[in-house]
Amino acid sequence: MPTALELVDVNAGYGKLHILYDISLEIPEKEITVIVGPNGSGKSTLLKTIFGLTTIYSGDVIYRGVNIAGKKPHDIAKLGIAYLPQVGNVFDNLTVEENLRMAAHDFPKTAAREAIEEALEMFPVLKAFRKRKAKTLSGGEKQMLAMAMAMIRKPDLVIFDEPTAALAPKIAVQVLKEIVRLRDEFNKTIILVEQNAKRALEIGDKAVLLVSGRIQFKGGPKELLTHPELSKLYLGLK
């Protein structure tokens, strides 16, 4: 598989707070890369760094041959990268349709309408809720809406920050199924950060273990799941 995104010796953090150390990583095209690690290991920071939401002290973030380190989030979004934050990824006081309109807000009118319909086709569940405010949706439905919003721009690379946090296990499985569908049906490249390592690694194609801001492991998910020390030390698996 060719590489979609590559991080080369990246050091990053928030202001003076250094969090990520010498991160080098390749994200293969049309695969799901799962990033796991204990709390506070810098998983979310890594995603934010790719999307231009942190301070990068050194290193390069190369997306399809272009160095995007230091670019502004809305410029990165234009290159075809979508980022779904862990919380606050939909507008609660806007209706489902208005939320989708916001995601397409700089599209010409007809293109926006088409994009919204397409997104609703991808997540048919949402069709019934068009006029309902997002705050009335369930946790799972909100995640679908957030995904639909991300799909409006037809991104090639989608970054998920703990999409199943605070969801009931049954619904979490559904959301992960939708993520698999994005890869299989729509050929998206996906980076996924998950708290529940086991569940995520089962659907992933590549695994990355982050500990204290450094990469401890890169390779196949099965390999990590069955690794005698790492899985026990950092993933709480026996």
Place this chain on the structure above:
Amino acid sequence: MILEQYLPIIIGTIFYISTYLIVTLSLNLEAGYAGIPDFGKMMFVAVGAYVTLNLVPRVTGYLLGVDTTGLTDSNKNIRIMEEINSRLVGRYDVAAVTFIVSIVLAMGVGALFGYLASRPAIRLRGDFLAISLLAIAEIVRQMGIHTDFIAGGEMGLYAPNIFFWYRHDVVVALLSLALAVATFLLLERMANSPLGRLLRAIRDDEDAAKALGKDVTKIRTRIIMLSSAIAALVGVLAVYYSLGGTAKDFDRVTWTFWPWAMMIAGGMANNVGVLVGTLLIVIPHQLIFMYKHAIASYVPFDPAWLEKILVGMVVIIILYVRPQGLVPEKPSRTISYVRVRDFLEQAEKE
């Protein structure tokens, strides 16, 4: 004599620096250390004055055998006060009692107002507290102006001259200076005490303080009460300084915004900063006052308006250039540096 020419302005400067220092220090206790945005400061100074104008002369009158019925009626007030002042001469005992009563009553009523005015929003977010304190203070002022029975309305009331034995303005100015020094020492001590650290902890992380079992609302209420009692003292001083007063004297610009400006300029949560900020604003104000006529010939309008604009701009510029003020907050010293050094030196010798 040059001294005689400048004496009033020197006395005035001492008086204003001292009284503003007291009010601003008390504001710094609430806002700087405890994070309480008291935008109703003028009300607490005003109630101290109301008490001294309205309640205290009744006590003095009683002690001197003067009938004080109709004290707040501006027609009768002047005659009653003339009678009190003429009998007061030489009665040091009555003067002393009057003074003590005015201090105690003003502080008590100040604390009571602090308690009552903070009730509606003490548990809410800071901006709600700021809004409600500002609103209540405006109402206290309007009530004072529009009704006669509080402070004589538009005309105001006279106050007894308890410092009949010397120039009263000089005595009040020096007394204010002494009180300012005392307030400074008291609040500086408090700031470095466990209470000071607790206040800062609440200000910086209210939830953490609550989690540690601190009753944040109760502590805040007490701080507002103490701070308001101190501010009410200035109302007393202001009335004795000018031997009278009206509710109009206590407006949002002079007794809420100015203390805030002084605190912001000098640096919040730092009593030395408050001193610097007070000097920085009172001295130019006195200079503008002194050279008002000279300035007026250069600008085609009243220099007082220009001063308002300048002070407002200075505050905004300081917030922009140095959000922490000219003298930033220091970490608190529990044991003084000198004592630690001495202790270490001694340990070395042994």
Place this chain on the structure above:
Amino acid sequence: MIGISTIFFLETLAYASTLALLSLGLSLTYTTTRVPNFAHATIASIGTYVLLTVVGLMRLRGLNIYLYSIPAAFITVGIITLLQYVLVLKPLADRGNGLIGLMISTLALDIILMGVINIYADFLLQTFKAKKVKLQVRDQPALRSYDARIELFGQNVNVSGLVAFATLIAVAILLWLLLNKTKTGIAMRAAIENPALAEVLGVNVNRMYMLAWFLAGGLAGVGGVFMGMVQKISPAMGALLIVSVFAGSIAGGITSVFGSMLGGLLVGFAENFGPYYSSLLLNMDMTGYDKMFSLGIIVVVLLLVPGGLASLDLSGLKKRLPLLRAGGVEVSGE
């Protein structure tokens, strides 16, 4: 209404509509920066001076007053308020000032504007004198005698109350359409609710906030015009008005734009009818106590329903009632 004359009712309607315009704008700016703008009432009084200038220099009478002074006040005051956001609040917030610093900056601006209005009043006075205009710039009585008049219920009355209320209704409809039916409006709501997400989606949040501040200021300016038609004009009028404006916003729920509009109306009526009816009831003169009624509204709302009337839906009330019976609602933080 019982015992209320048509004239008194219409004057109250003008005043209440003014407060509604001001409270609405105050909430609009509050939702963007989360800072209560203590300069808002003084900003509105700039609108009153625009009215005075336009009426005096153009020698307007009747409906022409509204035709010229409303757009002039809207644009002038809108721009001044926009500048407050662009030149003061935004830079201060970017420099890391917290709530207290930002609040004090609005108080500072209030004082600056008071100084500017006073200086402007001096200039206006000289211009009026030179042009032989018979208007005062300080303590000028309300411009009632300049107003257009119509027959209503057999009485000859000023139109200010009706114009003010009609303007308020038009503003409410237009604002609702803007916020719910246009792309810009939806983007503004999005930017207000979740600026970070809006930014990620490519919305220029700062531009949306600028629009909100311009609108809020413009509406305050329009409110100032009506103010001058029914109340004494003086540079200090903002100092008194501020209590009523905040009472309106708090009553309606300070983060709810339309709630604040209703809150402003409520406070306006309470301030005029309250003293009137209580005078009758208590058999003593209660005029001059009008602001006590707005203070009362602030205190009651903060103690019982800190979220304001907008937070009062039926389910919320049901949840609250047992708490109230149990001895008060405790609310802290967000």
